[in-house]
Amino acid sequence: MSMPGSTECEWADIGVNLTDRQFADDREAVLQRARQAGVNRLLLTGTNVEESRQALALCQRYPDQGLLCTAGLHPHSARFCNDEVLSELRELLEQPAVAAAGEMGLDFNRDFSPRPDQEKAFEAQLALAAGLNKPVFLHQRDAHDRFLPMLKAWRDRLPAVVVHCFTDQRRPLFDYLDLDCFIGITGWVCDERRGRELAELVPHIPGNRLLLETDAPYLLPRDLPEPPAKKRRNEPCLLPWIGERVATLRGETTQALAQQTLANTLAFLQRDWPAA
Structure with a gap:
């Protein structure tokens, strides 16, 4: 499943x-x-x-693998949030290998947890991250109008933010950029059906954001020349394929994009991160 020429870059x-x-x-x-x-x-x-x-x-089992x-509570599981869960998350976030708080946020598409529970869990985790000075890894789906004011209220107390797996529209994108958020792009951009609007937005993301x-094992790029035989499963080794697509959309070389996104990742986490 290796991609041609991918070892010329670090991702x-x-x-x-x-x-x-x-x-x-x-x-x-x-x-x-x-x-x-x-x-x-x-990550x-x-x-x-x-x-x-x-x-x-x-991370502890494979200490030299990059x-x-x-550590976080996804909105799907927000109904399970309580003081014990938050205490356990705090303990995890204090571990050296835990680099960011999350996945946290709001998902009003599936509503696997009631929306009030999602909002409560999101707020509590934002407070926890702010108190520990941890970057946050965020999930938002069909909930922008509620998500944005909650994030905005905490943004100045958070060292860095990424809106993970961004698949939304132009207004949310620029709302998050106005808050100096990083934007995570996945293989959704390789989907000629659902990813068309995202492909149009990718060139408008500032290089340093x-x-x-991959969001592996999910979101396998649809435009692979040979889909993997094993369970049609996405893997990190396919990230260069996504990178090549993003670089093409932005009119950049793949190597320049790899260098920029690696630098951005280190800026998001605000720490040294030895490679594998």
């Missing part, structure tokens, strides 16, 4: 669900393929306390 994938059971039987091979493709820094996503613990455990992680992610 950072800021959204990898490596704890997902789809990776249960071949995580080491996934990491090896990522390295071979030049993707030598992976593993924590979406609840247990998955955040598992992500941290992977792994860091997040752009981050790249």
Whole structure:
């Protein structure tokens, strides 16, 4: 699954669900393929306390593989938020390998948790991140009008923000850019059906605000010449394919985009991050 010429560049994938059971039987091979493709820094996503613990455990198990992680409660699980959960998240966020708070935010598309519970959990996690001076990794789907004022109220107290897996429209994009947020772009931009509007917006993201992610194992790029045989599963090694698409849309070289997005990733996390 390596991409032609991808090892000429160094890439950072800021959204990898490596704890997902789809990776249960071949995580080491996934990491090896990522390295071979030049993707030598992976930010593993924590979406609840247990998955955040598992992500941290992977960082500790593979200390030389360029792994860091997040710890948070996804809006789908917001109904489970309570003082114990927040205390456990605080403990996780104090661990050296946990580089950002999240995935947190609002999802009014599926409403797996009641909206008041989502708002309460989002607010509590923003406060937690601000208190610990942690960057935040955010999720927003069909909830911009409520999400924006909540984020705006906390933005000055947060060191850095990324709106992960951005797939929204022009107004939300510029609202987030006005708040000096980073914007995470995934393989959605490679989807000729759903990603058309995003492809038109990508050139308008300032170079120093752009981050790249696979959101693996989800959002497999639809325009791959040969889709992977294994479960049609996305992997970090496919990040260079997304990068080439984004570079083409922006009229940039792939190498320049890789360098810029890696620098942006380090700026978002505000820390040293040795490569694999």
